Amino acid sequence: MTTTLPAQAPNARPLLAVDGLTVRTPHRALVHDFSLHMAHGERIGLIGESGSGKSMTTTALLGLLPAGVSATGSVELNTGREGAPTGNLLTAPESELTRIRGRDMAMVFQEPLTALNPLMRVGAQVAEIMLQHKLAPTRAEAHRRAVEMLDAVHLPDPAEAARAYPHQLSGGQRQRVMLAMALANDPGLLLCDEPTTALDVTVQRQVLDLILELVKQRNTGLLFITHDLAVVANMCTRVLVMNDGVVVEEGTTEEVFTRPQHAYTRGLLAASDLDATDAEGRLFTVASAKEYVPPTREQLAAEAAAAEAAAATEAEAAEVAAAEVAPAADAAADATGAGEAAQDPDRAPAAQDPAPATAESVMRVTDLVRTYTRSKTSLFKPAPEVRALKGISFEVPRGGRLGVVGESGSGKSTLLRILAGLDQPTSGSAIVAGNEVAGAKESQLRELRQQLQIVFQDPMGSLDPRMTVEQIIAEPLLVRGRNETAADRSRMVAEMLEAVGLPASAAERFPHQFSGGQRQRISIARALICRPQVVVADEPVSALDVSVRAQVLNLLADLVDEYGLTLVFVSHDLNVVRHLCDSVIVMQSGEIVEAGDTESVYRDPQHPYTQRLIASSLTLRQELAHAF
Template sequence: MTSAQHPGATAAPADALLAVDGLHVRTAERTLVHDFSLHMAHGERIGLIGESGSGKSMTTTALLGLLPHGVAADGSVRVDGYAGNLLDAPEADLMRLRGKDLAMVFQEPLTALNPLMRAGAQVAEIMLRHRMVSSKAEAHRRAVEMLDAVHLPDPAEAARAYPHQLSGGQRQRVMLAMALANDPSLLLCDEPTTALDVTVQRQVLDLILELVRARGTGLLFITHDLAVVANMCTRVLVMNEGTVVEAGETETVFTRPQHPYTRGLLAASDLDAVDERGRLFTVATARAYVPPTVEAAGASEADPEAAAQTALAPAAGTGTTSGRAPRTANGDDRAPVMRVTDLVRTYSRGKTSLFAPAAQVRALTGISFEVPEGGRLGVVGESGSGKSTLLRILAGLDQPTSGSAIVAGNEVAGARESQLRDLRQNLQIVFQDPMGSLDPRMTVAQIISEPLLVPGRDETAADRRRMVAEMLDAVGLPASAASRFPHEFSGGQRQRISIARALICRPKVVVADEPVSALDVSVRAQVLNLLADLVDEYGLTLVFVSHDLNVVRHLCDSVIVMQSGAIIEAGDTETIYRNPQHPYTEKLIASSLTLRHELAGTPDAGASARTPE
């Protein structure tokens, strides 16, 4: 690897903020991270990207001295302000450095925050622990100032709240306030926005960028999302199987990748690019992928209408959707397989007073739409918009307060459990987390064949074995998978098992609830291609629930946008994406990060053009 490719191949400057040389992370059985080197200057922003298992998190936990039991590190890790090697430092020294000179923002704030402490007290504790303030009163005052600095509305009130009383985005802002309370010289962010809605993600990313630039803080940003790195970082390292395979300036690596793995990640991340068959690129098919150029990305930003017209007729290796004829959520001339009319769902909260009535929450406020047979409907909206409530009603898992929901000829409203049996044969769900929806005690064959065991079906054991083998082949898994258990498969393979289970009884409708949000980008592309192929092959109607507007744009013909339990916009996907009519839809689209759009400007330019809300 040349010195241009490997940041650690040359000597670290004397004033480097972080100098990592020859870092190895090992267990007794194998090496997890091989010869990792990184030199970071003060104020520099570096992205560390790679898929699950690539060694990103092990590298960062080694830097902080937080490796789990049974895992050891050797090499050299030096940080400005500490004379020795952090890998050899005593725990007392590391405790002084963590939270003061080195700070971390974790992926899931609810597990990182103390549920028994108020938010303000947790921010104040960081300052008191490192003696950065003279008194508890001063720490509390500074904590409120920090919560204000991370743009929490009513910071004094937020300081009195417990973590469970805050939204996901607000909890992540509290984590950021804690991380920056002592003005550290290095901030490490480990997938800090993965679990957030698209608009909240954009706000948190802009906030991180604003704060580190204003304070001159070095940023090491760990993620598998290449669009986020293009937005945040000036330099990037690509890891695969514990090794840095490519490194350099972000624009150079993303527009002129040298390593096949980097090209594969770029290809799978770029939902604006499809192959000659209209399918997303994967790591395996990335040879034909043409990486975006900054000039082309800038041109699409300047004239999105012209770019969209070009994308509908993709040339070699570029495009958007697979060229299907547009279909709308309403007004199609085909018979609807799903008809929702004035659907209302109201929940009662627990009483907070002996005399006052229980508060009512309107999860759905009278929505109506139709989906034609063979249609692909995307349902988008942020947390709390009513997507999950709608899904539960369509699947017969919940009853509406009023209104009608007819799915595959079955009326859900008012139906008894025995009357929903036919519905559940004709509608199947693919859930977000395959590991959580697959029984760990059952073999794959038992899991996939389980929908065939309901009363009224007459398949024999031999029929079920044959059907399981056919479905495993359809989703690209070997026949030997039938005798194995879910924990023996990767996340993408487990999602394929979920899809096989959903399709074995030949349903008319498949509802996919965020089926790719927990997957790596390369696996995401494979699963989306698989879903599209199977929907076409089996003539299915697809309802795809997601907060990722770019995925919906690629996969779905029509879309409904939900906010606060209401449909605020609906129609043909491309029409809505090119010309949104509602301010909320426009905000969702503007907040979505795409690789090509982020490459259209430098991270600094992008940050200056936006202000966090």
């Protein structure tokens, strides 16, 4: 049940008062002299890159620091409810902190599947929060309120959802359950630590809108931790920027995002703004951000008005064109159908043939179908089938940059596995760099795997931790049929390290000694060492900070041009695809629902699913325009 708390009086004590918070290990300070005063109902964004101290700060507020890490300073929470904590939480006993967590302040974590108990039904987990803090008199009453909370977070059929286990829900639904648990006891303060990073774009938008709606209704204070500045512009009224454990800038969202004072803040803004490029057409990075000019309020308003006017003009033009074409198309269809019926009355209308292959096509997919058979669930019923791909067709010219977008379950990963020769289609054809994948034996796929290489989403998971960087990058050269000597391989590795911007000394080090962005550069070097024709990048920047993302995207664009590569770039981030790719296909439930050159699809999407994806995507400039 939703409870609206009274608004804060002008001179009331702040909801959260943090003064001089320092978090340290025995060897160094992780957070230094952090201070924050939050009013009741205020929404504050805490932004910064990995290692900046954001998560350590919130962990200290909850009293959940790991062993060997200590905190000093003052943290006071004033929710105004009976039995609320008093005094410094950093010196409070564990028994009091246990009473506070989940009742006076609550946390929504980044990955709900690891935060939820896999052995308990989700309704019981929401009810347990209320029973633990004795805010429900009986278990039956707690269960009734749990169903109400699941309804409040807009879960379909909340009574049925309450009986489900976490693994039976989608990622977005699990995050809604986490939100229901966090708000079950009407806490005064809600902490959100990257709660939408792992979600699809439409689900992300839904969860963000839901969080905003609920904290406004309940007058709950929100501390939102993220590295995504567009999300902060959408959610928060005030911003703190952290770098190396220190708050380097703070102010209202408008002040910080349109008139940044610190060089690091300017760098984050520049790298996050995919609509801005430098004089060479490259994305800004923290290093090159001096030339970046943040958008003003007037500029944002003008851009928003121009976009709305352009959309209205395109819609009118489309309506006029449809009205003019329809009569002629109907007449042509009638004539064609009559002619075909005269030739063969029983013949069904033929499906449209795919476009004829061109001499420059390096990849051609025709009527590709992939059907999986699941294990039988009954002796008397056939095994259920899953149609992962439903007859898709497309081609990519030599040197082209194709973006593949779609949400989880759309068939993107299945398509990539087939293109790389890691899976066989049920029917149809996939020709990659002159190699037919369908029906090919393992020995016939060796040439394909020399001509097509993959850059994976998680570089740490795709790099062998026991191998040096030189061994990792040189591994694709060790296939049968190649005749490079050890000296040749070392020379080629050194050249690739230089090409991806890593020092030659990196060759003797191991993957764990590098940052996430550096590991992704190693993955790119490994993919390009054998000079393939095609590079498939599977969400290669989704796990990276915004400044590192800009560096890796610039690197990919440079190498594609320098080596004349054909790029297939898979992502759920439509803004990245728009920047990097010249054509795009949009996949939904194993089908291509829309395809074309990138700008045309983005400016005038025809399919409702594409329209929904684009409307749900968060861009820094759009969110700033709406925020002001």
